[in-house]
Amino acid sequence: MLVELPYTHLPHYTGAIFYKMQLMNYIPIIAHPERNAEIKRKPNLLVDLVQKGALAQVTAASVSGMFGKESQKFSIKLIKHHLIHFIASDAHNTTNRSFQLKSAYNHIESYFSKDYLEYFKKNSVHVVKGTEFNSLTPKFFERKKKYFIFHLGK
Structure with missing residues (x-):
């Protein structure tokens, strides 16, 4: 179920909520996590949700x-960390929010590989058919180290 x-x-x-959905045999699919401000600040929140069975899709645009x-850099980071399972068109119309799948597919193939692109395409087919598919193990983001500089005067 798209959330x-x-x-x-x-x-x-x-x-x-996701836990209750799963108890009812629904799999939560998080739509465009790359747009969520808290996930941008703390991407390991998404890792936790995915490890607990949620799936995620980024917007092709x-x-x-x-x-x-x-947005592009963060989307690529989410893909690199195996947190994305689908690429969605999120097309609203043919003028200002049109289909961007072809362009996104080209970017994924150039950043990663043709095999990784096929992974996303196959996942889309599996979710529509309601069949199981293999997902990659999510990777945690390393915490940014904070440095403090102290100036000791005379």
Whole structure:
């Protein structure tokens, strides 16, 4: 079941809702996590949700750079950390929010490989058919080290 999170935060009850969904045999698929401000600040929150059985899809326009370099870079990082299972068109119309799948597929193939691109395409088929597929083991993001500089005067 496709779940769209708020853009500003990750609700504190997300894990509990996802757990209840899974008890009812629904798999939560997180739509465009690359747009969620809290996941951007703390991407290991997404790792935790994926490890607990949620899936995630990025928007093709994010991967292709249509939403800017920052969104593109973060989408690529999520893919590198095996947190993304699907690439979605998120097309709303043919003028200002059109299909960007071809462009996203080209970017994925050039950043990663043709095999990785096929992984996303096959996953899309499996989810539509309701059949199982292999997902990659998610990788945690390393915590950024904080450095403090002290100036000791005379």
